[in-house]
Amino acid sequence: MHSKRYITKIIVLFLTVACFASACKGTEPVVPDENKPDEKEPDKEEPAFVSPVTDFKAEKTEKANELIITWTYPKEAISTEITWVLEGTKPSDVDKKNIMRPSDNKGAFRMHVLQHGKYIISAVAIDSDGNHSETVTTDGVPTHENEVLLVFPEGADALSVGTRLARRFIKTISSSPHNTRTNYPYVCTYLGAFQFAQAIGDDQMYNELLTRYDNSFFSAGAPTLPSPNHVDNNIFGSVPLEIYKKVKDRKYFNLGMDYADKQWELPANPTQAQQNWHNQGYSWQTRIWIDDMFMITAIQAQAYQTTDDRKYIDRAAKEMVMYLDEIQRPNGLFYHAPDAPFYWSRGNGWMAVGMANLLSILPEDNPNRKEIETAYKLMMSTLLQYQAEDGMWRQLIDKSELWKETSGTAMFTYAMIVGVKKGWLDKVTYGTAARKAWLSLLTYINNDDNMTEVCEGTNKNSSYQFYVDRKRNIGDLHGQAPMLWCATALYNDM
DSSP: HHHHHHHHHHHHHHHHHHHHHHHHHHHHHOOOOOSSSOOOOOOOOOOOOOOOOOEEEEEESSSSSSSEEEOOOOTEEEEEEEEEEETTTTTGGGGHHHHHHHSSEEEEEEESSSSOSSEEEEEEEEETTBBOOEEEEEEOOOOOTTTTTTTTOOTOOOHHHHHHHHHHHHHHHSOOOOGGOOOOOOOHHHHHHHHHHHHHHOOHHHHHHHHHHHHSSSTTOOOOOOOOHHHHGGGGGGHHHHHHHHHOHHHHHHHHHHHHHHHHHHOOOOOOOHHHHHHHHOOOOOOOOHHHHHHHHHHHHHHHHHHHHHHHHHHHHHHHHHHHHBBOTTTBBOOBBTTTTOBHHHHHHHHHHHHHHHHHHHHOTTTTHHHHHHHHHHHHHHHHHHOOSSSSBBSSOOOTTTTTTTHHHHHHHHHHHHHHHSSSOOOOHHHHHHHHHHHHHHHTTTTOOOSSSOOOOOOOSSHHHHHHTOOOOSSSSHHHHHHHHHHHHSSSOO
Protein backbone atom coordinates (compact mmCIF):
# COMPACT_ATOMS: atom_id res chain seq x y z
CA MET A 1 0.00 0.00 0.00
CA HIS A 2 2.79 2.36 0.98
CA SER A 3 4.85 1.32 -1.99
CA LYS A 4 2.00 2.29 -4.37
CA ARG A 5 1.69 5.72 -2.78
CA TYR A 6 5.41 6.19 -3.03
CA ILE A 7 5.45 5.29 -6.70
CA THR A 8 2.53 7.68 -7.40
CA LYS A 9 4.35 10.63 -5.73
CA ILE A 10 7.43 9.93 -7.80
CA ILE A 11 5.41 9.95 -11.02
CA VAL A 12 3.69 13.29 -10.09
CA LEU A 13 7.02 14.85 -9.20
CA PHE A 14 8.53 13.69 -12.49
CA LEU A 15 5.64 15.13 -14.49
CA THR A 16 5.87 18.46 -12.63
CA VAL A 17 9.57 18.79 -13.30
CA ALA A 18 9.05 17.89 -16.96
CA CYS A 19 6.34 20.54 -17.41
CA PHE A 20 8.48 23.20 -15.73
CA ALA A 21 11.45 22.38 -17.92
CA SER A 22 9.32 22.55 -21.03
CA ALA A 23 7.87 25.95 -20.04
CA CYS A 24 11.26 27.49 -19.35
CA LYS A 25 13.02 26.22 -22.46
CA GLY A 26 12.11 29.37 -24.63
CA THR A 27 13.47 31.84 -22.06
CA GLU A 28 16.83 30.23 -21.77
CA PRO A 29 19.61 32.93 -21.92
CA VAL A 30 21.45 33.13 -25.19
CA VAL A 31 25.17 32.82 -25.01
CA PRO A 32 26.87 35.00 -27.61
CA ASP A 33 28.78 33.21 -30.26
CA GLU A 34 32.19 34.84 -30.26
CA ASN A 35 32.86 33.57 -33.78
CA LYS A 36 29.73 35.20 -35.29
CA PRO A 37 30.11 38.84 -36.61
CA ASP A 38 28.01 41.63 -35.01
CA GLU A 39 24.74 42.43 -36.81
CA LYS A 40 24.16 46.22 -37.48
CA GLU A 41 20.87 47.98 -37.68
CA PRO A 42 20.07 49.14 -41.28
CA ASP A 43 21.28 52.72 -42.05
CA LYS A 44 18.67 55.49 -42.08
CA GLU A 45 18.37 57.22 -45.55
CA GLU A 46 20.13 60.62 -45.55
CA PRO A 47 18.25 63.52 -47.25
CA ALA A 48 19.63 64.55 -50.67
CA PHE A 49 21.97 67.56 -50.53
CA VAL A 50 21.04 70.53 -52.82
CA SER A 51 23.66 73.21 -53.24
CA PRO A 52 22.46 76.81 -52.86
CA VAL A 53 22.33 79.26 -55.74
CA THR A 54 25.40 81.43 -56.37
CA ASP A 55 26.00 84.91 -57.82
CA PHE A 56 22.70 86.00 -56.25
CA LYS A 57 22.10 89.75 -56.60
CA ALA A 58 19.39 92.38 -57.02
CA GLU A 59 19.88 95.48 -59.17
CA LYS A 60 17.62 98.43 -59.93
CA THR A 61 16.47 98.93 -63.52
CA GLU A 62 15.54 102.11 -65.40
CA LYS A 63 11.92 101.43 -64.51
CA ALA A 64 10.47 102.73 -61.27
CA ASN A 65 9.76 100.11 -58.58
CA GLU A 66 11.49 97.29 -60.44
CA LEU A 67 14.49 95.12 -59.54
CA ILE A 68 16.19 92.56 -61.75
CA ILE A 69 17.15 89.48 -59.71
CA THR A 70 19.88 87.23 -61.13
CA TRP A 71 21.61 84.05 -59.94
CA THR A 72 23.37 80.86 -61.03
CA TYR A 73 21.62 77.51 -60.52
CA PRO A 74 23.46 74.58 -58.88
CA LYS A 75 23.72 71.59 -61.22
CA GLU A 76 21.14 69.50 -59.35
CA ALA A 77 18.40 72.18 -59.17
CA ILE A 78 15.45 72.34 -61.53
CA SER A 79 13.93 75.53 -60.09
CA THR A 80 14.49 78.37 -57.65
CA GLU A 81 11.97 79.86 -55.27
CA ILE A 82 12.40 83.61 -54.93
CA THR A 83 10.77 85.39 -51.99
CA TRP A 84 10.79 89.07 -51.19
CA VAL A 85 9.44 91.34 -48.49
CA LEU A 86 9.68 95.06 -47.78
CA GLU A 87 12.05 95.61 -44.88
CA GLY A 88 10.21 96.31 -41.65
CA THR A 89 6.91 94.70 -42.69
CA LYS A 90 5.32 91.53 -41.33
CA PRO A 91 6.57 88.09 -42.47
CA SER A 92 3.05 87.38 -43.67
CA ASP A 93 3.57 90.07 -46.33
CA VAL A 94 6.14 87.93 -48.15
CA ASP A 95 5.66 87.43 -51.89
CA LYS A 96 7.13 84.48 -53.72
CA LYS A 97 7.73 83.17 -57.21
CA ASN A 98 9.04 79.80 -58.39
CA ILE A 99 11.30 80.18 -61.42
CA MET A 100 11.95 77.08 -63.54
CA ARG A 101 15.50 76.52 -64.71
CA PRO A 102 16.15 77.61 -68.33
CA SER A 103 18.32 75.68 -70.76
CA ASP A 104 21.46 77.12 -69.19
CA ASN A 105 22.29 77.68 -65.53
CA LYS A 106 21.55 81.41 -65.41
CA GLY A 107 18.41 82.56 -63.65
CA ALA A 108 16.71 85.97 -63.89
CA PHE A 109 13.49 87.49 -62.62
CA ARG A 110 12.10 91.02 -62.93
CA MET A 111 10.53 91.88 -59.60
CA HIS A 112 7.81 94.55 -59.67
CA VAL A 113 6.71 96.11 -56.41
CA LEU A 114 3.98 98.57 -55.51
CA GLN A 115 5.78 100.33 -52.69
CA HIS A 116 9.22 101.86 -52.75
CA GLY A 117 11.80 100.85 -50.16
CA LYS A 118 14.45 98.31 -49.29
CA TYR A 119 13.48 94.74 -50.11
CA ILE A 120 14.92 91.60 -48.51
CA ILE A 121 15.13 88.95 -51.22
CA SER A 122 15.83 85.24 -50.70
CA ALA A 123 16.46 82.27 -52.99
CA VAL A 124 16.14 78.52 -52.39
CA ALA A 125 17.21 75.98 -55.02
CA ILE A 126 14.94 72.93 -55.47
CA ASP A 127 15.79 69.57 -57.08
CA SER A 128 13.52 67.12 -58.94
CA ASP A 129 12.62 65.30 -55.70
CA GLY A 130 11.52 68.47 -53.97
CA ASN A 131 14.60 68.78 -51.80
CA HIS A 132 15.53 72.33 -50.84
CA SER A 133 18.89 74.06 -50.49
CA GLU A 134 19.92 76.46 -47.81
CA THR A 135 18.51 79.99 -48.22
CA VAL A 136 20.63 82.69 -49.83
CA THR A 137 19.66 86.30 -49.13
CA THR A 138 20.38 89.72 -50.61
CA ASP A 139 18.62 93.09 -50.67
CA GLY A 140 17.82 95.81 -53.17
CA VAL A 141 16.22 99.23 -53.51
CA PRO A 142 14.43 99.96 -56.81
CA THR A 143 14.44 103.30 -58.57
CA HIS A 144 11.92 105.65 -56.98
CA GLU A 145 9.24 107.06 -59.26
CA ASN A 146 10.50 110.56 -58.44
CA GLU A 147 14.03 109.60 -59.49
CA VAL A 148 13.12 108.29 -62.93
CA LEU A 149 13.63 111.66 -64.60
CA LEU A 150 16.04 113.02 -62.00
CA VAL A 151 18.81 110.55 -61.20
CA PHE A 152 20.94 109.29 -64.09
CA PRO A 153 24.22 107.47 -64.50
CA GLU A 154 27.35 109.61 -64.54
CA GLY A 155 27.58 111.59 -67.77
CA ALA A 156 23.97 110.85 -68.73
CA ASP A 157 22.45 113.68 -66.71
CA ALA A 158 20.78 116.66 -68.36
CA LEU A 159 23.48 119.14 -67.35
CA SER A 160 26.34 117.09 -68.82
CA VAL A 161 24.59 116.17 -72.04
CA GLY A 162 22.99 119.57 -72.60
CA THR A 163 26.32 121.34 -72.10
CA ARG A 164 28.01 119.11 -74.66
CA LEU A 165 25.27 119.73 -77.23
CA ALA A 166 25.10 123.47 -76.62
CA ARG A 167 28.88 123.75 -77.01
CA ARG A 168 28.67 121.72 -80.18
CA PHE A 169 26.07 124.17 -81.55
CA ILE A 170 28.26 127.17 -80.74
CA LYS A 171 31.00 125.57 -82.84
CA THR A 172 28.51 124.86 -85.61
CA ILE A 173 27.36 128.49 -85.72
CA SER A 174 30.93 129.72 -85.85
CA SER A 175 31.79 127.61 -88.88
CA SER A 176 28.56 127.67 -90.89
CA PRO A 177 27.79 130.04 -93.77
CA HIS A 178 25.73 133.07 -92.75
CA ASN A 179 23.00 132.39 -95.25
CA THR A 180 22.16 129.01 -93.70
CA ARG A 181 21.50 130.37 -90.24
CA THR A 182 17.99 131.55 -91.03
CA ASN A 183 16.81 127.99 -91.74
CA TYR A 184 14.30 126.63 -89.26
CA PRO A 185 16.58 123.82 -87.95
CA TYR A 186 18.98 126.58 -86.84
CA VAL A 187 16.07 128.47 -85.30
CA CYS A 188 14.96 125.41 -83.34
CA THR A 189 18.48 124.72 -82.11
CA TYR A 190 19.01 128.36 -81.16
CA LEU A 191 15.82 128.16 -79.12
CA GLY A 192 17.02 125.01 -77.39
CA ALA A 193 20.50 126.39 -76.68
CA PHE A 194 19.29 129.73 -75.31
CA GLN A 195 16.69 128.04 -73.12
CA PHE A 196 19.19 125.50 -71.83
CA ALA A 197 21.82 128.14 -71.00
CA GLN A 198 19.24 130.14 -69.08
CA ALA A 199 17.89 127.06 -67.28
CA ILE A 200 21.32 126.10 -65.92
CA GLY A 201 22.26 129.71 -65.17
CA ASP A 202 25.33 129.71 -67.42
CA ASP A 203 25.69 133.38 -68.35
CA GLN A 204 28.92 132.77 -70.24
CA MET A 205 27.24 130.25 -72.52
CA TYR A 206 24.23 132.51 -72.98
CA ASN A 207 26.42 135.50 -73.91
CA GLU A 208 28.46 133.42 -76.37
CA LEU A 209 25.23 132.44 -78.08
CA LEU A 210 23.95 136.02 -78.03
CA THR A 211 27.19 137.40 -79.50
CA ARG A 212 27.01 134.95 -82.37
CA TYR A 213 23.32 135.69 -82.91
CA ASP A 214 23.96 139.42 -83.07
CA ASN A 215 26.91 138.93 -85.41
CA SER A 216 24.69 136.82 -87.65
CA PHE A 217 21.62 139.05 -87.81
CA PHE A 218 22.46 142.54 -86.51
CA SER A 219 25.79 143.20 -88.19
CA ALA A 220 26.76 144.84 -91.46
CA GLY A 221 27.32 141.51 -93.15
CA ALA A 222 24.09 139.94 -91.94
CA PRO A 223 22.20 137.76 -94.41
CA THR A 224 18.82 138.74 -95.77
CA LEU A 225 16.22 137.75 -93.21
CA PRO A 226 13.57 135.23 -94.27
CA SER A 227 10.39 136.65 -95.76
CA PRO A 228 7.42 136.26 -93.38
CA ASN A 229 5.42 134.33 -95.96
CA HIS A 230 5.65 130.68 -94.87
CA VAL A 231 5.43 128.70 -91.63
CA ASP A 232 9.07 127.58 -91.97
CA ASN A 233 10.13 131.24 -92.28
CA ASN A 234 7.95 132.80 -89.62
CA ILE A 235 9.30 130.50 -86.92
CA PHE A 236 12.44 132.65 -87.24
CA GLY A 237 10.75 135.27 -85.04
CA SER A 238 10.59 132.98 -82.02
CA VAL A 239 14.30 133.35 -81.20
CA PRO A 240 14.46 137.15 -80.94
CA LEU A 241 11.36 137.01 -78.74
CA GLU A 242 13.05 134.40 -76.54
CA ILE A 243 16.06 136.71 -76.24
CA TYR A 244 13.85 139.72 -75.48
CA LYS A 245 12.29 137.98 -72.49
CA LYS A 246 15.74 138.04 -70.84
CA VAL A 247 17.59 141.11 -72.12
CA LYS A 248 14.60 143.45 -72.78
CA ASP A 249 16.16 145.07 -75.84
CA ARG A 250 13.43 146.33 -78.19
CA LYS A 251 15.34 145.37 -81.32
CA TYR A 252 14.62 141.74 -80.51
CA PHE A 253 11.00 142.48 -79.68
CA ASN A 254 10.36 144.35 -82.91
CA LEU A 255 11.98 141.69 -85.07
CA GLY A 256 10.13 138.82 -83.45
CA MET A 257 6.69 140.44 -83.27
CA ASP A 258 6.81 141.30 -86.96
CA TYR A 259 6.89 137.56 -87.78
CA ALA A 260 4.18 136.72 -85.23
CA ASP A 261 1.78 139.39 -86.48
CA LYS A 262 2.30 138.81 -90.19
CA GLN A 263 1.37 135.14 -89.77
CA TRP A 264 -2.24 136.32 -89.39
CA GLU A 265 -2.13 139.45 -91.56
CA LEU A 266 -3.38 138.58 -95.03
CA PRO A 267 -0.81 139.64 -97.66
CA ALA A 268 -1.60 141.44 -100.86
CA ASN A 269 -2.87 139.26 -103.65
CA PRO A 270 -3.58 136.13 -101.58
CA THR A 271 -4.59 132.86 -103.18
CA GLN A 272 -8.18 131.74 -102.78
CA ALA A 273 -7.11 129.09 -100.27
CA GLN A 274 -5.22 131.68 -98.21
CA GLN A 275 -8.23 133.97 -98.29
CA ASN A 276 -10.51 131.15 -97.13
CA TRP A 277 -8.32 130.26 -94.17
CA HIS A 278 -8.08 133.91 -93.19
CA ASN A 279 -11.85 134.36 -93.38
CA GLN A 280 -12.31 131.50 -90.90
CA GLY A 281 -9.96 133.06 -88.38
CA TYR A 282 -6.98 130.82 -89.15
CA SER A 283 -3.51 131.74 -90.34
CA TRP A 284 -3.37 132.33 -94.05
CA GLN A 285 -0.21 130.17 -93.96
CA THR A 286 -2.27 127.09 -93.06
CA ARG A 287 -1.48 124.04 -95.20
CA ILE A 288 -2.50 121.03 -93.01
CA TRP A 289 0.93 119.53 -92.52
CA ILE A 290 1.79 118.24 -89.06
CA ASP A 291 5.08 120.20 -89.08
CA ASP A 292 2.98 123.37 -88.88
CA MET A 293 1.78 122.64 -85.39
CA PHE A 294 5.20 123.38 -84.04
CA MET A 295 6.08 126.17 -86.45
CA ILE A 296 2.87 128.17 -86.00
CA THR A 297 2.27 127.55 -82.31
CA ALA A 298 5.89 128.26 -81.30
CA ILE A 299 5.99 131.81 -82.66
CA GLN A 300 2.48 132.60 -81.42
CA ALA A 301 3.27 131.24 -77.96
CA GLN A 302 6.39 133.41 -77.78
CA ALA A 303 4.34 136.46 -78.74
CA TYR A 304 1.83 135.66 -75.97
CA GLN A 305 4.54 135.21 -73.34
CA THR A 306 6.17 138.47 -74.42
CA THR A 307 3.04 140.65 -74.57
CA ASP A 308 0.50 138.82 -72.32
CA ASP A 309 -1.99 139.41 -75.12
CA ARG A 310 -4.42 136.46 -75.17
CA LYS A 311 -5.12 136.77 -78.88
CA TYR A 312 -1.82 135.10 -79.72
CA ILE A 313 -2.28 131.99 -77.61
CA ASP A 314 -6.00 131.73 -78.29
CA ARG A 315 -5.57 131.75 -82.05
CA ALA A 316 -2.75 129.22 -81.77
CA ALA A 317 -5.07 126.90 -79.82
CA LYS A 318 -7.87 127.38 -82.36
CA GLU A 319 -5.45 126.50 -85.16
CA MET A 320 -4.25 123.43 -83.27
CA VAL A 321 -7.78 122.07 -82.79
CA MET A 322 -8.54 122.50 -86.48
CA TYR A 323 -5.41 120.52 -87.37
CA LEU A 324 -6.37 117.83 -84.85
CA ASP A 325 -9.80 117.51 -86.44
CA GLU A 326 -8.29 117.31 -89.90
CA ILE A 327 -5.39 114.91 -89.55
CA GLN A 328 -5.30 113.08 -86.21
CA ARG A 329 -6.16 109.43 -86.75
CA PRO A 330 -8.37 107.39 -84.38
CA ASN A 331 -5.26 105.84 -82.83
CA GLY A 332 -3.93 109.28 -81.87
CA LEU A 333 -1.12 109.43 -84.44
CA PHE A 334 -0.90 111.68 -87.48
CA TYR A 335 -0.40 111.20 -91.18
CA HIS A 336 2.30 113.45 -92.61
CA ALA A 337 -0.49 115.04 -94.65
CA PRO A 338 -3.91 113.90 -95.91
CA ASP A 339 -2.28 112.73 -99.15
CA ALA A 340 0.77 111.24 -97.38
CA PRO A 341 -0.76 108.44 -95.27
CA PHE A 342 2.30 107.53 -93.24
CA TYR A 343 3.10 107.94 -89.56
CA TRP A 344 6.42 109.64 -90.18
CA SER A 345 8.34 109.86 -86.92
CA ARG A 346 9.64 113.43 -86.95
CA GLY A 347 6.41 114.74 -88.41
CA ASN A 348 4.56 113.24 -85.47
CA GLY A 349 7.30 114.64 -83.25
CA TRP A 350 6.52 118.19 -84.34
CA MET A 351 2.92 117.59 -83.35
CA ALA A 352 3.83 116.06 -80.00
CA VAL A 353 6.13 118.95 -79.08
CA GLY A 354 3.65 121.52 -80.35
CA MET A 355 0.86 120.15 -78.15
CA ALA A 356 3.11 119.79 -75.09
CA ASN A 357 4.43 123.34 -75.40
CA LEU A 358 1.02 124.83 -76.09
CA LEU A 359 -0.58 123.07 -73.12
CA SER A 360 2.25 124.28 -70.89
CA ILE A 361 1.14 127.91 -71.22
CA LEU A 362 -2.46 127.69 -72.46
CA PRO A 363 -4.81 129.22 -69.86
CA GLU A 364 -7.16 126.77 -68.17
CA ASP A 365 -10.21 128.73 -69.34
CA ASN A 366 -9.33 128.43 -73.03
CA PRO A 367 -12.28 126.63 -74.69
CA ASN A 368 -9.96 124.42 -76.76
CA ARG A 369 -7.71 123.25 -73.95
CA LYS A 370 -9.65 120.10 -73.10
CA GLU A 371 -9.69 118.85 -76.70
CA ILE A 372 -5.95 119.48 -77.12
CA GLU A 373 -5.13 117.69 -73.87
CA THR A 374 -7.29 114.71 -74.83
CA ALA A 375 -5.58 114.48 -78.23
CA TYR A 376 -2.15 114.76 -76.61
CA LYS A 377 -2.84 111.96 -74.11
CA LEU A 378 -4.20 109.70 -76.83
CA MET A 379 -1.07 110.23 -78.90
CA MET A 380 1.23 109.54 -75.94
CA SER A 381 -0.66 106.34 -75.14
CA THR A 382 -0.30 105.01 -78.68
CA LEU A 383 3.38 105.94 -78.81
CA LEU A 384 3.99 103.64 -75.83
CA GLN A 385 2.73 100.71 -77.89
CA TYR A 386 5.29 101.33 -80.63
CA GLN A 387 8.34 102.09 -78.49
CA ALA A 388 11.10 99.58 -79.17
CA GLU A 389 12.57 97.54 -76.36
CA ASP A 390 15.63 99.82 -76.23
CA GLY A 391 13.47 102.95 -75.96
CA MET A 392 13.63 104.19 -79.56
CA TRP A 393 10.97 104.86 -82.17
CA ARG A 394 11.35 104.12 -85.87
CA GLN A 395 11.38 106.19 -89.05
CA LEU A 396 7.76 105.21 -89.64
CA ILE A 397 6.32 104.68 -86.18
CA ASP A 398 4.27 101.58 -86.90
CA LYS A 399 6.78 99.80 -89.16
CA SER A 400 8.97 97.52 -87.01
CA GLU A 401 11.16 96.63 -89.99
CA LEU A 402 12.47 100.18 -90.39
CA TRP A 403 15.48 101.89 -88.83
CA LYS A 404 15.40 103.66 -85.50
CA GLU A 405 15.36 107.41 -85.97
CA THR A 406 16.71 109.90 -83.44
CA SER A 407 14.99 113.24 -84.12
CA GLY A 408 11.47 111.83 -83.80
CA THR A 409 12.48 109.80 -80.75
CA ALA A 410 13.91 112.92 -79.08
CA MET A 411 10.72 114.85 -79.76
CA PHE A 412 8.52 112.12 -78.27
CA THR A 413 10.85 111.95 -75.30
CA TYR A 414 10.53 115.68 -74.74
CA ALA A 415 6.74 115.57 -74.98
CA MET A 416 6.61 112.80 -72.38
CA ILE A 417 9.02 114.56 -70.01
CA VAL A 418 6.86 117.67 -70.10
CA GLY A 419 3.68 115.63 -69.58
CA VAL A 420 5.11 113.82 -66.57
CA LYS A 421 6.47 116.96 -64.96
CA LYS A 422 3.22 118.84 -65.55
CA GLY A 423 1.18 115.99 -64.08
CA TRP A 424 -0.76 115.17 -67.25
CA LEU A 425 0.84 111.72 -67.61
CA ASP A 426 1.48 108.92 -65.13
CA LYS A 427 5.01 109.41 -63.82
CA VAL A 428 5.87 105.72 -63.56
CA THR A 429 4.60 104.64 -66.98
CA TYR A 430 5.64 107.64 -69.04
CA GLY A 431 8.59 108.67 -66.91
CA THR A 432 10.05 105.22 -67.41
CA ALA A 433 9.44 105.38 -71.17
CA ALA A 434 11.05 108.82 -71.42
CA ARG A 435 14.04 107.74 -69.33
CA LYS A 436 14.59 104.65 -71.46
CA ALA A 437 14.41 106.76 -74.63
CA TRP A 438 16.78 109.41 -73.28
CA LEU A 439 19.42 106.87 -72.27
CA SER A 440 19.10 105.11 -75.62
CA LEU A 441 19.43 108.40 -77.51
CA LEU A 442 22.71 109.09 -75.75
CA THR A 443 24.21 106.07 -77.49
CA TYR A 444 23.61 107.85 -80.81
CA ILE A 445 25.82 110.84 -79.90
CA ASN A 446 29.22 110.39 -81.50
CA ASN A 447 32.62 111.57 -80.28
CA ASP A 448 32.07 114.97 -81.93
CA ASP A 449 28.84 115.44 -79.93
CA ASN A 450 26.77 115.05 -83.07
CA MET A 451 23.57 113.06 -83.22
CA THR A 452 23.58 110.17 -85.69
CA GLU A 453 20.69 108.46 -87.51
CA VAL A 454 18.82 111.73 -88.10
CA CYS A 455 16.35 111.67 -90.99
CA GLU A 456 17.16 114.34 -93.53
CA GLY A 457 14.70 117.14 -94.32
CA THR A 458 11.61 115.45 -95.70
CA ASN A 459 8.81 116.72 -97.89
CA LYS A 460 5.50 114.86 -97.88
CA ASN A 461 5.15 111.95 -100.28
CA SER A 462 2.59 109.26 -101.08
CA SER A 463 5.27 106.56 -101.47
CA TYR A 464 6.25 104.24 -98.63
CA GLN A 465 9.66 103.71 -100.21
CA PHE A 466 10.29 107.46 -100.19
CA TYR A 467 10.32 107.46 -96.37
CA VAL A 468 12.32 104.25 -96.19
CA ASP A 469 15.09 105.66 -98.38
CA ARG A 470 15.62 108.99 -96.61
CA LYS A 471 19.25 109.72 -95.80
CA ARG A 472 20.41 109.19 -92.23
CA ASN A 473 22.41 112.28 -91.38
CA ILE A 474 25.04 112.95 -88.74
CA GLY A 475 25.00 116.25 -86.86
CA ASP A 476 21.77 117.36 -88.54
CA LEU A 477 20.20 120.09 -86.40
CA HIS A 478 16.83 118.38 -86.72
CA GLY A 479 18.32 115.98 -84.18
CA GLN A 480 20.49 118.35 -82.13
CA ALA A 481 17.58 120.71 -81.35
CA PRO A 482 15.15 118.30 -79.67
CA MET A 483 17.97 116.80 -77.62
CA LEU A 484 18.60 120.27 -76.20
CA TRP A 485 14.87 120.60 -75.50
CA CYS A 486 15.00 117.30 -73.61
CA ALA A 487 18.01 118.40 -71.57
CA THR A 488 16.26 121.63 -70.62
CA ALA A 489 13.03 119.85 -69.69
CA LEU A 490 14.91 117.29 -67.59
CA TYR A 491 16.87 120.02 -65.80
CA ASN A 492 13.91 122.32 -65.12
CA ASP A 493 11.38 121.73 -62.34
CA MET A 494 8.58 123.02 -64.58
